[in-house]
Amino acid sequence: MSTTASAMTTSQRRLPGRSPSKTVLFVLASLISLPLLVVVFSIFNPAPEIWRHLLDTVLSEYISNSIKLMLGVGLLSLILGIVPAWLTTMFRFPLSKQLEWALLLPLAMPAYIIAYTYTGVLDASGPIQTLIRDLTGWGFRDYWFPEIRSMGGAITMLAFVLYPYIYLITRAAFINQSVCSLEAARTLGCGPWKVFFRIALPLARPGIIVGLSLVLMETLADYGTVQYFGISAFTTGIFRTWFGLGNSAAAAQLSALLMIFVAVLVYVEYWSRQKQRYHHISTRFSSLVQKPLHGYQAVIATIVCSLPVIAGFIIPVCFQMYWALLTYVDVIDSAFLTQIWHSVLLAALAAVIATALALFMAYGKRHTASTFTRLAVNISGMGYAIPGTVIAVGVMLPLAWVDKMVDSYFRSHFDVSTGLILSGTLFALLFAYTVRFLAVSLKTVDAGLTKIKPSMEEAGRSLGLSEFRLLRKVHIPMMRGSLLAAFLLVFVDVLKELPATLILRPFNFNTLAIRAYELANEERLADAACPSLAIVLVGIIPVIYLSQSISKSRPGHEFNA
Amino acid sequence: MKLMKSKTPELLFSSLMIILVSITFSVTADESDKVINIYSERKEELIKPLLDRFSETTGIKVNMITAKGDALIKRLEIEGKNSPADILLTTDVARLYRAKSLELLQPIESDVIKAIVPANFRDTESTWFGLSLRARVIVYARDRVDPEDLSSYEALADPEWKGRVCVRSSSNAYNQSLVSSMIVHNGLEVTEDWAKGLVDNFARRPKGGDRDQIKAVAVGECDVALVNTYYLGGMLHSDIKAEKAAAEKVGLFWPNQSGRGAHFNVSGIGVTRSAVHVDAATRLIKFLLNDESQAWYAEANYEYPVKSGIPASATLQAWGDYKADPIKLDQLGQHNAEAVRLMDRAGWK
Numbered sequence: 027m028s029t030t031a032s033a034m035t036t037s038q039r040r041l042p043g044r045s046p047s048k049t050v051l052f053v054l055a056s057l058i059s060l061p062l063l064v065v066v067f068s069i070f071n072p073a074p075e076i077w078r079h080l081l082d083t084v085l086s087e088y089i090s091n092s093i094k095l096m097l098g099v100g101l102l103s104l105i106l107g108i109v110p111a112w113l114t115t116m117f118r119f120p121l122s123k124q125l126e127w128a129l130l131l132p133l134a135m136p137a138y139i140i141a142y143t144y145t146g147v148l149d150a151s152g153p154i155q156t157l158i159r160d161l162t163g164w165g166f167r168d169y170w171f172p173e174i175r176s177m178g179g180a181i182t183m184l185a186f187v188l189y190p191y192i193y194l195i196t197r198a199a200f201i202n203q204s205v206c207s208l209e210a211a212r213t214l215g216c217g218p219w220k221v222f223f224r225i226a227l228p229l230a231r232p233g234i235i236v237g238l239s240l241v242l243m244e245t246l247a248d249y250g251t252v253q254y255f256g257i258s259a260f261t262t263g264i265f266r267t268w269f270g271l272g273n274s275a276a277a278a279q280l281s282a283l284l285m286i287f288v289a290v291l292v293y294v295e296y297w298s299r300q301k302q303r304y305h306h307i308s309t310r311f312s313s314l315v316q317k318p319l320h321g322y323q324a325v326i327a328t329i330v331c332s333l334p335v336i337a338g339f340i341i342p343v344c345f346q347m348y349w350a351l352l353t354y355v356d357v358i359d360s361a362f363l364t365q366i367w368h369s370v371l372l373a374a375l376a377a378v379i380a381t382a383l384a385l386f387m388a389y390g391k392r393h394t395a396s397t398f399t400r401l402a403v404n405i406s407g408m409g410y411a412i413p414g415t416v417i418a419v420g421v422m423l424p425l426a427w428v429d430k431m432v433d434s435y436f437r438s439h440f441d442v443s444t445g446l447i448l449s450g451t452l453f454a455l456l457f458a459y460t461v462r463f464l465a466v467s468l469k470t471v472d473a474g475l476t477k478i479k480p481s482m483e484e485a486g487r488s489l490g491l492s493e494f495r496l497l498r499k500v501h502i503p504m505m506r507g508s509l510l511a512a513f514l515l516v517f518v519d520v521l522k523e524l525p526a527t528l529i530l531r532p533f534n535f536n537t538l539a540i541r542a543y544e545l546a547n548e549e550r551l552a553d554a555a556c557p558s559l560a561i562v563l564v565g566i567i568p569v570i571y572l573s574q575s576i577s578k579s580r581p582g583h584e585f586n587a
Numbered sequence: 588m589k590l591m592k593s594k595t596p597e598l599l600f601s602s603l604m605i606i607l608v609s610i611t612f613s614v615t616a617d618e619s620d621k622v623i624n625i626y627s628e629r630k631e632e633l634i635k636p637l638l639d640r641f642s643e644t645t646g647i648k649v650n651m652i653t654a655k656g657d658a659l660i661k662r663l664e665i666e667g668k669n670s671p672a673d674i675l676l677t678t679d680v681a682r683l684y685r686a687k688s689l690e691l692l693q694p695i696e697s698d699v700i701k702a703i704v705p706a707n708f709r710d711t712e713s714t715w716f717g718l719s720l721r722a723r724v725i726v727y728a729r730d731r732v733d734p735e736d737l738s739s740y741e742a743l744a745d746p747e748w749k750g751r752v753c754v755r756s757s758s759n760a761y762n763q764s765l766v767s768s769m770i771v772h773n774g775l776e777v778t779e780d781w782a783k784g785l786v787d788n789f790a791r792r793p794k795g796g797d798r799d800q801i802k803a804v805a806v807g808e809c810d811v812a813l814v815n816t817y818y819l820g821g822m823l824h825s826d827i828k829a830e831k832a833a834a835e836k837v838g839l840f841w842p843n844q845s846g847r848g849a850h851f852n853v854s855g856i857g858v859t860r861s862a863v864h865v866d867a868a869t870r871l872i873k874f875l876l877n878d879e880s881q882a883w884y885a886e887a888n889y890e891y892p893v894k895s896g897i898p899a900s901a902t903l904q905a906w907g908d909y910k911a912d913p914i915k916l917d918q919l920g921q922h923n924a925e926a927v928r929l930m931d932r933a934g935w936k
Contacts, residue, residue: 079928079931082932083928083931083932084931145795149799149802150802150803150806150808151802151803151805151806151829151833152829153829155806156806156829159806165807166806166807166808167807175794175795253756253758254794254795254796255794256755256756256792256793256794256795256936258936262758265758266758266927268657269655269656269657269758269760270757270758270763270923270924270927271924271927271928272657272681272685272923272924273924274657274661352826352827353826415655415658418658419658419661419665422661422662422665422666423665426665426666426667426669429669430667430669433669443669445669445671446666446669446670446671449665449666449669450662450666450671525658528653528654528655528658529654529655529658529659529661529662531652532652533624533650533651533652533671534650534651534652535652536631540653544630544631544632544653545632547630547796548630548632548633548821549796549797549798549799549818549821550821551827552825552826552827
């Protein structure tokens with residue numbers, strides 16, 4: 027029984043151009059890139075005075091703070107994600123089965139909610155510091171306490187809720203490596219540390235990088251947390267330029283700068299692994315035997331794996347529950363149920379669309395040689411790093427243009443006004459979600475796709491399967507885990523999404539995230555607790571389901587079940 | 588290998604699509620004058636009760652979305668003449684000024700409205716009107732600060748307040764409007780020096796909202812803070828004991844009473860240029876200015892009514908009488924960008 031996971035150089039097989047789906051792919055990718063390109067094209071509308079002012083005063087701080095934030099969140103998320111992923115995959119220790127899925131729970135927690143919650147708890151006027159002062163009789167200046175609303179605090183808050191992306195993808199990678207390559211290493215005399223650093227980690231690298239890039243993009247796009255913590259990051263700069271200086275052109279240009287920065291990152295990452303493709307040569311796996319840990323080792327493993335769950339989920343949820351008990355009478359009404367329904371509806375629709383598109387695009391990208399198409403697909407996956415409000419503007423502009431065209435056509439030919447057909451509808455909102463979250467589904471599906479060897483496709487083709495049937499009969503069944511992961515990740519992300527929803531929604535259309543934000547933003551933390559908890563509860567269901575399906579996706583699972 | 592059953596996801600997909608299409612097209616514009624569409628920067632919680640009352644008394648249905656003021660203005664701008672919005676509600680005057688500058692608002696000529704809203708709290712060309720007043724005042728630690736030592740916004744930059752002042756970020760609209768007013772009164776250079784002096788006196792890097800500044804004064808992180816009065820009101824009536832206790836530890840001081848008066852901003856309203864329900868919109872403005880609505884602003888959110896002669900709520904009465912800066916508010920809008928640049932230069936984060 028041998029599995030060799032090798033880094034092999036593939037000359038990606040590309041089909042001669044004959045399928046019409048290529049054109050469709052190009053059109054789709056361009057459409058999704060359009061809102062982002064609208065932002066980039068703002069560069070051609072110069073605002074030199076504002077730029078001079080920004081350069082003279084605040085721009086360098088925006089940039090350095092954003093970089094610090096990225097480094098900090100990236101590093102902390104890597105630790106919080108990879109270590110438990112390795113421990114829960116390889117070892118058995120108390121609560122390890124529960125922690126497997128519990129480690130994903132912080133995914134359901136919106137970053138701004140966890141930031142508000144921890145501030146309420148740890149701030150100088152919060153219960154902990156008040157208790158310290160009451161017990162000791164000290165004044166505020168007589169003792170040291172970590173300041174939650176600081177760069178360190180922002181890094182911690184973001185890492186607490188973002189590490190699950192890395193955990194999720196890395197764990198899937200560890201599981202897929204199967205026991206064979208690891209055991210082979212062990213028989214060759216590698217100790218557990220060596221196996222981890224020499225074999226498992228390098229093999230999981232593509233997955234880790236995918237997770238990390240999602241974390242970093244989300245960090246760059248975050249506005250709620252940094253704004254509340256008073257950190258002048260790039261996003262706060264964008265909105266300050268727009269709202270404060272009243273210059274939306276310069277704000278769009280700042281966003282364009284952000285996109286260029288992300289594009290460079292994406293390219294460097296792509297370039298660094300260009301030569302490597304990871305395919306398992308053997309399709310036979312033995313099930314992984316988890317090594318039981320005993321004594322202090324087991325205790326340490328349990329503690330290490332519980333910490334992220336306790337910090338990123340249990341503590342904030344407990345405080346939310348306490349506040350919810352104080353306020354639920356006033357907050358929960360029929361409108362609240364409607365908001366739950368709206369949130370779920372939007373999240374489900376957006377997740378279906380984003381997953382279907384990702385499958386189509388990832389598959390198409392693999393089989394098309396056209397540089398333009400590949401470029402368009404790559405651009406359309408960059409929206410994750412752009413603040414939702416900026417994407418919303420990028421979505422509104424082209425839709426309003428279409429509306430105007432249709433309207434003036436009908437006015438001149440039929441003398442009726444069609445008004446706004448697309449703007450201000452759920453279509454606009456779902457379009458924005460797709461632009462913003464396609465990166466998540468695209469990367470997840472892409473990662474799943476690389477597991478399918480070109481030889482399998484060739485076998486299918488040689489049996490006379492059409493492209494579409496090949497996708498249905500080979501890819502979709504083999505990628506079920508990845509597709510499900512993509513669907514559920516987008517679902518949870520949309521559930522938490524705020525800024526694009528806020529500005530693009532139709533009249534009277536409220537969601538849980540909007541409700542939670544409106545109350546928390548008025549600094550009414552207690553009142554915001556019910557909608558926040560509802561987001562978390564609705565989000566937990568898919569997260570648990572996701573975790574179960576990953577455990578089941580373990581190679582060899584069906585053979586040994 | 589087990590092949591996936593393909594029926595279920597397809598069925599799911601198509602039913603979701605049907606839901607999507609039906610919802611999309613059910614949200615169509617209603618042309619009758621029995622409906623009014625609002626883009627509101629004011630949070631739903633802080634306006635909906637009044638709007639519900641309006642619908643009850645007039646039979647006019649109110650549709651609303653809430654979002655950040657500038658995002659709503661952008662949406663209005665992009666939607667152009669086809670925008671469904673009849674009304675723009677904002678929580679400060681700079682947004683109204685901006686909407687007017689972008690030619691998104693239309694004048695509403697009504698002597699009734701003009702008689703209620705004092706001239707400095709409405710647009711000269713009647714494109715927008717203030718609805719409620721928001722005062723920016725100094726709060727101080729009752730146990731450490733003698734209110735006799737307080738006098739004006741200007742004096743907070745004096746060396747005696749070094750390391751004792753808390754105020755939120757200069758990204759906040761009310762800080763911007765306060766600084767705009769000082770540019771108008773004292774000139775750009777004097778105000779910039781003042782801002783630098785104030786930044787020198789900060790007890791901590793600006794962060795959090797106004798309630799956070801009040802809490803910081805209460806725990807002793809700073810001695811004085813600049814805040815809007817209604818946040819203090821909200822805390823005094825909070826369900827959370829700690830918030831209430833913090834609010835009770837601070838006193839409210841009306842600054843510049845021997846000079847121009849305290850700084851006031853407004854939450855306001857304008858009728859959009861694209862409005863098709865202008866009559867209903869005008870009725871709404873009048874409704875929001877009637878005695879009952881005006882009293883509600885004070886009762887529900889501790890704001891000051893824009894209409895004179897409304898009996899003050901108990902909370903407002905406790906804060907005492909005040910003299911307000913009579914500055915014409917559109918000047919605040921004019922100087923907003925200048926104020927932001929000034930604060931950038933002064934290092935006010």
